[in-house]
Amino acid sequence: MxxxxxxxxxxxxxxxxxxxxxxxxxxxxxxxxxxxxxxxTAPRPNGNSYAAAWWIGGIAFALLVLAGAVLLFTIVTAIVPLGSDFFETWQGVYCGETQQCDG
Structure with a gap:
């Protein structure tokens, strides 16, 4: 100078x-x-990088919840078939024991 x-x-x-x-x-x-x-001093990151991290984290969390719901649905439908035969069988077993299904 x-x-x-x-x-x-x-x-x-x-x-x-x-x-x-x-x-x-x-x-x-x-x-x-x-x-x-x-x-x-090191420059502080701007707010945009934090916003991007929150968006990415939120999307990852939503995908994880969705995958869990699909897995739970798959397991439940494999164990308990949701067809009309299931409900008729269940009603027949219940009514056979209690004799209260006439109606």
Whole structure:
């Protein structure tokens, strides 16, 4: 940086490491102070990346629930056939034991 064209501010002292000196816009002054360490921070992700993660997670969860429902339906229909014969058989067994199905 060419201090001759720089606005007034604290700049690294040209005569001493670790110090900054005040440039008044036209000349160096006698005012110095310790240079503050520069802290570099990583940029924070924007909200769009979080929104995308929520959408992907939501869709994955919905697919998992759907797959579970299909699996449960498949198991139930394999164990208990849902045809009319099943209900007639069940009614016949129940009515045969209790004799209360006449009606």
């Amino acid at each position: 060419n201090p001759m064209s720089a606005p007034p501010n604290w700049y690294p002292d040209p005569s001493s490491d670790g110090l900054v000196r005040w440039w008044d816009g036209g000349r160096w002054t006698e005012h110095t102070q310790q240079a503050r360490p520069v802290v570099h």
